Amino acid sequence: MKMLRHNAIRELVAASLVANQDELRRKLRRRGFAVTQATLSRDIHELRLSKGPGGYSMSNGAGPAIEDNSPPSLTEMMEGFGLRVRRAMNQVVLTAVAGGAQPLAAALDREGWADIVGTIAGDDTVLVICSDIHHATDVEARLRTMLES
């Protein structure tokens, strides 16, 4: 019974606007499930639904949690987060997805490239300071290769 109800809840929530648990209760009753708000509160918790500006919906992080212990390689990071590589004088500017700059810079630091003097990361931008223009051009090329692979 409970599983059937959970299914119905998923359908209702996907198909129509469900603003609150009492509304959900009424819609379920029309389908033959007569339960109280308390039960629905527990159901919603178990189904991991989230409530936002369009009523209830499936949580964005659906599915089992992803675990990853080993620090990802720079290549992986560039493929995952990197968006753009540009150079200005002896500096290379790396644009990343929002929030991706810090981990990307960390991965870059781990590589220990000799021609990089240092990196600074904001939210979506990494500034890479190189020793001179020649090295910057070189670094730019290597990073761009990773991005385009």
Place this chain on the structure above:
Amino acid sequence: MKMLRHNAIRELVAASLVANQDELRRKLRRRGFAVTQATLSRDIHELRLSKGPGGYSMSNGAGPAIEDNSPPSLTEMMEGFGLRVRRAMNQVVLTAVAGGAQPLAAALDREGWADIVGTIAGDDTVLVICSDIHHATDVEARLRTMLES
């Protein structure tokens, strides 16, 4: 300043687990924003955050009505947060009110000026990297105009 608080809320919600509005209130107070739960309820509504199993988060946009409230323009941001504009070689340094650098840099990024290679923001300072000294002078002039209007 409401816009600064909204920005802080976005950061907190993205970076840490915020289980409820009272927790958010305490975290904001540590950052210097002293408001009540009522105000946060309204803020969360305006930011269209959603509450799910992992606390508050950015809405997954699954709602039927995807209305796009356009972010504030660069001019507005400069008038609201900007304090000073200075240049060094191909770099322009923008000083803002405390905590205003991130939103200011974001607004600058949204403009998509071709002569800007990238921006990096700290708490009250934005570093703007331009492709060369000439373009930096140009960018400096445009920003200064906004500030002084």
Place this chain on the structure above:
DNA sequence: AACACTGGTGCATAAGTATGCAATACTTGC
């Protein structure tokens, strides 16, 4: 200056959600 108008806020409280507890229903091992 006096006035109305607007946006942002706190207070009090209504509306909505979660949960401890007890009752009931279902399973399992005998």
Place this chain on the structure above:
DNA sequence: GCAAGTATTGCATACTTATGCACCAGTGTT
């Protein structure tokens, strides 16, 4: 079938979030 253990639920209520109202500060108007 029966006792013991487990699962599901409703009730009452604690906890959390939303909102009507009043107030205040800043703006523009007369």
